[in-house]
Amino acid sequence: MSEIETTQPVRFTxxxxxxxLHCxxxxSLAVQKEGGRAVVCHGIDRAREAIENRPFDLMILDQGLPDGTGSGFFLELREQGVHTPAxxxxxxxxxxxxVNLTRQGLFDYLAKPFDFLTFRECLRRAMQTLALREPEIKSSDFIGGSRAMREVQRLVQQAACHRGATVLLTGETGVGKDLTARLIHQLTFQSFKAVPPLISLNCSAVPAELFEAELFGAEKGAFTxxxxxxxxxxxxxxxxxxxxxxxxxxxxxHQAKLLQLLETREYRRVGSxxxxxxxxxxxTATNRDLAAEVERxxxxxxxxxxxxxxxxxxPAxxxxREDLPVLCDHILTRLAEKYGRRKPxxxxxxxxxxxxxxxxxxxRELRNLLERSLLQTPTEGNWLELDRTQFRKPRPVGAAGGPAFNSSRVTSVAPPPIAAPPTFASSAPTTPETSAAPLHETPPPVESRSAAPPVEGSRLIEMQEHDLIKRVLIEERGGVRKSAKKLGMTHQSLLRRLGxxxxxxxxxxxxxPLQQALSSEPVTGN
Known part of the structure; x- marks a missing residue:
């Protein structure tokens, strides 16, 4: 098995x-001309070993081999769930x-001897097909159906289609740039049998004198x-x-070292x-305005x-704000699973x-607030005891965790109407097996962004209260006083809600049965 390097930025492997050998x-030359890196194997056993060790974007298989056939190897990989174009x-x-192989997903079938330019054209078509594939967002942590988040999702899908493109993520501290980076990685390599690594480095956490060695590595004896x-x-x-x-x-x-890596895709270990x-x-990601940093x-x-x-x-x-209901529900569901308790x-x-x-x-602040509140809420409590200490003193936008990204351009507006997600109204007990609704079930956001009060958001809470009371009434077999005690309210308050x-x-x-005759009459309470 041999690997043929290219001097150009690698577009595919x-x-x-x-x-x-001649063929x-x-x-390999054609692959190099199209910006690819070729790994050559002369037998099926070596090819199996190569696929186990690393992912490939494209396979080029000869039919007649000393230890089998290319078509047999292709069908073997299909049965194993490897769907790399071939x-x-x-x-x-x-x-x-x-015809049979094409039905099984073979990209193209060429007869030898073939023309060099014809083969290169076939390679181009294969790469165009790969680029047009639209990856599907499946991450249960990437929550939000608002217009702003739908735009982020669209851009993430586009970025995943262009593996060679460098991506810059911007936004304030705590918006989820690291999660977005993980999602880009997941979508980029979702068709690979062996998912390649995602390696993260927080550049602010590495001392300047160790940055180069941490990033590029170091030879023995390069420094003390x-x-x-x-x-x-x-x-x-x-x-x-x-x-x-x-x-x-x-x-x-060190910015100069990074520039060289981005321009040439080449680097040297310290001392080598x-x-x-x-x-x-x-x-890459930042919460700074890099254009302003350039000016400074x-x-x-x-x-x-x-x-x-x-x-x-x-977005911040x-x-x-229309994503708040589904975000709160998702975060509370995950936290309840983490601590093995009912979700309030x-x-x-x-x-x-x-x-x-x-x-x-x-x-990040929302999650920390809900987690702190959950830990302060009694285990059997049906309602979250929200920790209000941080709401007593207003803080300027961007005060948490360093400077905000373009925060001066953001103005405070009245909260828009809230779209009701299908899972938020549910008040059934949470178990460790319960999972949040997948992203594709999130309803589209409300297009109207008037300054009206959040009526829909209040209705969601009302629906929760209704479902919770109904469940407790069933558990207590219609007993008003027992149900009221379990709900943490007076029986008069419960009677008013029943009315x-x-x-x-x-x-x-x-x-x-005694209530059958009363159920048609209004139920009141003092």
Missing amino acids: SLILEDD AELI IMLTGMPDLPNA GATTTRNGLVGAAEGGTLFLDEIGEVSLL ANTLTFSGRIV GRFREDLLYRLDVFSIRV LRER NLKHEDFATLLIHEFPGNV KWPDLRAVMASFD
């Missing part, structure tokens, strides 16, 4: 299974076999304490994704003269141009408080 060399080459064309040759994070991310968070914190000296090549994708002389302009190839701005939480519900007044809060720490919801009176009456 290709497995070539061909026993004829394998010709195919081109079959054969010196003895077999039309029925070609370097007792062995160490691979850096770039080498560890080979074939996968290198995520550089807080890229705006990198010193000007040998040049290594990086074939993975690079995703703290960031290289040429590096910004290289980073800003494909830019995605993740206050810019997508939000009260009307607590949800109203969240709607008008600015959330300078964004989703508002006739269907609950019917539930109560179904357990108490």
Whole structure:
């Protein structure tokens, strides 16, 4: 097995299974011309080993091999769930076999001898087909049906289609840039049998004197304490994704090293003269305005141009308030699973408080608030006891966790109407097996963004209260006082709610024949 390198940025990797040395060399040359990296195997056993060790974007298979057939190997991989596009080459064309393989997902079937330019055109068509595939977002953590989040989802899908493009994620602290980076990685390599690594580095957490060694690695004896040759994070991310968070914190000296990596995809370990090549994708993130940093002389302009190839701005939480119901429900569901307890519900007044809060720490602040509140809520409590200490003193936008990204451009607006997600109204007990609704079940956001009060959000809480009372009434077989005690309210308060919801009176009456005659009359309470 041999690997043929290319001097150009790697657009794709290709497995070539061909026993004829001259033909394998010709195919490798075509792959190189199209910007690919070729791994050549002369037998099926070596090809199996190569696929087990690394993912490939394309396979080029010869039909007649010393230890089997290319078509047999292709069908074997299909049965194992490997759906890498493949081109079959054969010196003895077999039309029925070609038709069968095409039905099984073969990309193309070429007869030998083939023209070099014709084969290159086939490669181009294969790469175009790969680029047009629209990945599907399946992450249960990527929550939001608002217009702003739908735009982020669209850009993430586009970025995943272009594996060689560098992605720059911008946004305030706590908006979920790291989650977006993981999602880009997941979608980029979702068709691979062996998912390549995602290696993350928080650039602000590494001392300047260790940054180069941490990123690129170091040779033995390169500096005091370097007792062995160490691979850096770039080498560890080979074939996968290198995520550089807080890229705006990198010193000007090391920015030049990063620029070289982005321009040439080449790097050297500290203390080494040998040049290594990086074939993975690079995703970066920052909460700074890099254009402003360039004007202040703290960031290289040429590096910004290289980073800003494909830019995605993740919106602040206050810019997508309509996502708050489903976010709260999702976070509380996950936290209840984490602590092995029932998921409590939000009260009307607590949800109203969240709607008008600015959330300078964004989703991270929301999660911390709900987790702290959950831990302060009794285990058997049906309602979340929201910790209101942080709402007593308003803080300026962007005060949490460092400077905000373009926060001066954001103005406070009245909360928009809230779209009701299908899972938020449910008040059934949460079990560890319960999972949040997948993203595709999130309803589209309300298009109207008037300044009306959040009536829909209040109705969601009301629906929760209704369902909770109904469940407790059934558990207590219609007993008003027992149900009221379990709900944490007086029986008069419960009676008032029964007067508002006739269907609950019917539930109560179904357990108490004496109430059958009363259920048609209004139920009142003092």
